[in-house]
Amino acid sequence: MRCNLIPSRFKVIRDNEACVSCRICVRECSYGVHSYDEEKKTLKADSTKCVDCQRCVSYCPTGALSIVLNKNTFRPNAEWSCDSLKEIYRQSESGGVLLSSMGSPVKSIPRYFDRILLNASQVTNPSIDPLREPMETKVFIGSRPERIERDERGRIKDNLPPHLELDTPILFSAMSYGAISLNVHKALAMAAKELGTYWNTGEGGLHEDLYKYGDNTIVQVASGRFGVHSRYLSAGAAVEIKIGQGAKPGIGGHLTGAKIIGDVSRTRMVPSGMDAISPAPHHDIYSIEDLRQLVSSIKEATGYLKPVIVKVAAVHNIAPIASGIARSGADIISIDGFRGGTGASPVRIRDNVGIPIEVALASVDQRLREEHIRDRVSIIASGGIHNSADVAKAIALGADAVSIGTAALIALGCHLCASCHTGKCSWGIATQEEELTKRLDPEKGAERLVNLVHAWTREIQEIMGGMGINSIEALRGNRLALRGVDLNEKELQVLGIRYAGE
Amino acid sequence: MPREGEVRIPSGCAISGIFSRDRSLVNGSVIAKSISVMHERSNGLGGGFAGYGIYPQYKDHYAIHVFYDNLQSREETERFLDRHFDIINLSKIPTRPNPRIKDAPLIWRYFVTPLPHRLSDSHLDEDEYTARCMIRINNTIGGSFVFSCGKDMGVFKAVGYPEDVADFYRLEEYDGYAWTAHGRYPTNTPGWWGGAHPFALLDLSVVHNGEISSYDANRRAVEMYGYSCNLLTDTEVITYILDYLKRKQHLSLKECANVIASPFWSTIELKDDDEKERLSYLRKMFPSFLITGPFSILVGFNGGMMALNDRLKLRSLVAAEKGRKVYFASEEAAIRVIEPELDRIWAPRGGEPVIVTLDKEVRR
Numbered sequence: 001m002r003c004n005l006i007p008s009r010f011k012v013i014r015d016n017e018a019c020v021s022c023r024i025c026v027r028e029c030s031y032g033v034h035s036y037d038e039e040k041k042t043l044k045a046d047s048t049k050c051v052d053c054q055r056c057v058s059y060c061p062t063g064a065l066s067i068v069l070n071k072n073t074f075r076p077n078a079e080w081s082c083d084s085l086k087e088i089y090r091q092s093e094s095g096g097v098l099l100s101s102m103g104s105p106v107k108s109i110p111r112y113f114d115r116i117l118l119n120a121s122q123v124t125n126p127s128i129d130p131l132r133e134p135m136e137t138k139v140f141i142g143s144r145p146e147r148i149e150r151d152e153r154g155r156i157k158d159n160l161p162p163h164l165e166l167d168t169p170i171l172f173s174a175m176s177y178g179a180i181s182l183n184v185h186k187a188l189a190m191a192a193k194e195l196g197t198y199w200n201t202g203e204g205g206l207h208e209d210l211y212k213y214g215d216n217t218i219v220q221v222a223s224g225r226f227g228v229h230s231r232y233l234s235a236g237a238a239v240e241i242k243i244g245q246g247a248k249p250g251i252g253g254h255l256t257g258a259k260i261i262g263d264v265s266r267t268r269m270v271p272s273g274m275d276a277i278s279p280a281p282h283h284d285i286y287s288i289e290d291l292r293q294l295v296s297s298i299k300e301a302t303g304y305l306k307p308v309i310v311k312v313a314a315v316h317n318i319a320p321i322a323s324g325i326a327r328s329g330a331d332i333i334s335i336d337g338f339r340g341g342t343g344a345s346p347v348r349i350r351d352n353v354g355i356p357i358e359v360a361l362a363s364v365d366q367r368l369r370e371e372h373i374r375d376r377v378s379i380i381a382s383g384g385i386h387n388s389a390d391v392a393k394a395i396a397l398g399a400d401a402v403s404i405g406t407a408a409l410i411a412l413g414c415h416l417c418a419s420c421h422t423g424k425c426s427w428g429i430a431t432q433e434e435e436l437t438k439r440l441d442p443e444k445g446a447e448r449l450v451n452l453v454h455a456w457t458r459e460i461q462e463i464m465g466g467m468g469i470n471s472i473e474a475l476r477g478n479r480l481a482l483r484g485v486d487l488n489e490k491e492l493q494v495l496g497i498r499y500a501g502e
Numbered sequence: 503m504p505r506e507g508e509v510r511i512p513s514g515c516a517i518s519g520i521f522s523r524d525r526s527l528v529n530g531s532v533i534a535k536s537i538s539v540m541h542e543r544s545n546g547l548g549g550g551f552a553g554y555g556i557y558p559q560y561k562d563h564y565a566i567h568v569f570y571d572n573l574q575s576r577e578e579t580e581r582f583l584d585r586h587f588d589i590i591n592l593s594k595i596p597t598r599p600n601p602r603i604k605d606a607p608l609i610w611r612y613f614v615t616p617l618p619h620r621l622s623d624s625h626l627d628e629d630e631y632t633a634r635c636m637i638r639i640n641n642t643i644g645g646s647f648v649f650s651c652g653k654d655m656g657v658f659k660a661v662g663y664p665e666d667v668a669d670f671y672r673l674e675e676y677d678g679y680a681w682t683a684h685g686r687y688p689t690n691t692p693g694w695w696g697g698a699h700p701f702a703l704l705d706l707s708v709v710h711n712g713e714i715s716s717y718d719a720n721r722r723a724v725e726m727y728g729y730s731c732n733l734l735t736d737t738e739v740i741t742y743i744l745d746y747l748k749r750k751q752h753l754s755l756k757e758c759a760n761v762i763a764s765p766f767w768s769t770i771e772l773k774d775d776d777e778k779e780r781l782s783y784l785r786k787m788f789p790s791f792l793i794t795g796p797f798s799i800l801v802g803f804n805g806g807m808m809a810l811n812d813r814l815k816l817r818s819l820v821a822a823e824k825g826r827k828v829y830f831a832s833e834e835a836a837i838r839v840i841e842p843e844l845d846r847i848w849a850p851r852g853g854e855p856v857i858v859t860l861d862k863e864v865r866r
Contacts, residue, residue: 124512124689125713125795126816133814134766140786148751148787156757158783372726375790467715468796470814471764473789474716480510481718 167196173405176202179343187445246340249313314360337383365398506697530673548686550659575645652705715795723790815852
């Protein structure tokens, strides 16, 4: 007799009166939950396999399906949560590291964005109507020299290193081909081009078909150096050196051989079927001076035509780390917070390592100012940007721009079932199975991404207009535009903002 | 009640300015008459003036005007000045009692020149040396506030209506080739005189009407370059930005205006290639110094004056000419009252600076 210590988390509820036995649910579920009993002529559901991806619910033509939480409860215990027990059952069964995907769902760590309020103009200065007046969201990111220079005729020389030009301060975060499908890459690339912003290849290289989007592409160089060659480096508008990511600071990556097939294998330059393991550190970067050399090497390789971004996870001493990066020759620092997403991460790392982006960003911005080098570099913040207000708050805390990964995937249909690591994404996003990847039409996907970013941009313009600010650079680091609620003095001090009413 | 500097106080205002291109002298009473017409634009909580060419006998010395809360702060400041400067002359600034000017601090004036050995040891130029010393006094000596420290120019300001401030400082005893004036309408009581305008650093003085929405972005940026915004006023931060761009980055005034009131990208797009490149460069190089929200400012400096509106022109500002004289004011009436017959009068467009300087033959 099989004993299952872990009851299913969800229950599939089928309204048998509404169900017409069309079997669409059987076809759509990639986790094998639904099946058709030929003898009884009825549909069955194995709830133990359900991840609550909502695919069947979304596609059920009669609305007969719903997924609910299993009401079965372990004996309530204030010390031991039900999840803690389940994890112990799982580990004592498998002896393995717990894996999950997407950003940390931990409730006990505050989402500071939700405790920060924005300002608006009243009486003493006017709010500005974005429908009637220009409302500028264009931003240039890159490094700046300390002084201007003039030619012999006294005209200012253009001594600015190359910059990225963003029509709106929102980029798409790095997500690798392999972790996500080519169709997702296509959708991101097309959307970035349409929006006048950038998407990021992640560490899996750039598919041949996407080189044409190079002007809107940031190509990533990570510790595994997968897919990195000179044409790749020169194909993008900027090169990003990935040191870490918010979902798994200090941890490398592991893409299973099952996903390294066909074009993924070719693009990554990894033999088909072989696991692609990204080491935890870059083995040529054991210290800050090594980073400087890699930055220089990449600049040499690309003829000083591309800004170099260094992406790091938000960890405890992020401020001095960022300061070191700023002095390493990097043009842009990308900081990924605690809640950043991932295609696969050990749960313990994801939920216990690193710090939220709001505090990391605030302390980096402040530190770079104290060191008088904030204007020299640009900052991209990511990891927990849910909506346009979060974008505005991040910019007011000190970011030049933000990048969104999870939000972009949600726009493409992701329901945060946190099962990317299984490779069976029913929405055709985090999978390489052809049957599944074709579920995502890149053109329709691009349209949804464009809609999302346009909508956010309009909302940002409304927020700015309400504050009487008509250019995004006047919002950057403008912390008087923010007030905190439900925060203690230390939190306010780190965020560099005042309490509501002050 | 907190003093201004501990809190940020938004203000509405009136501004007025006169500039003689031929260096002909204008009496202080003239500018006082101009600003007094706009009485309704201030509320008795701040008024002030800046005059240029008013100290011809000491024109090569820095004229330091200081507010003291008490004798102790004066003694400490004077010891500091003694250690760093040769004091040529010191005195109280002459005032006369005015029933509406209250709570006057001790107001002193020093004509000084940096001690040569201290200056050479500092490896700084004279202006930077003096500016740093003044910022240090304001930051470190409690109860002392240097509110004017330029050569051949001076700021006179107080809590009160501008016409009363002029009377208090006996402004009719000064003649200058350029004047700016300010009447303030703060929303809170400033608590002391430091927050009144003009705000000045070296010979650069600013009077401003508006409330900038970019304030904290600007403040946090300029504080990276050795400035300390103690008053939390727009005028203070604008002055420091201009000082940084003009004196440290060596931008021309026009270029400064293109930074702080940069044209919209859509406007820059329409310019010819050279201009497009120039304006784009300035915006990309100095994004932290773009000022948004309403402002009209008059910037005084030795030998010139600049008037500038925010790029949407959210505050009134009128300019006029009569002979070699140029006038600026929040309202036309403030110009007509001192010069009814004008050769030309116009409203400068948002973001387009009007810059006037002394004629070549009278420049020194």
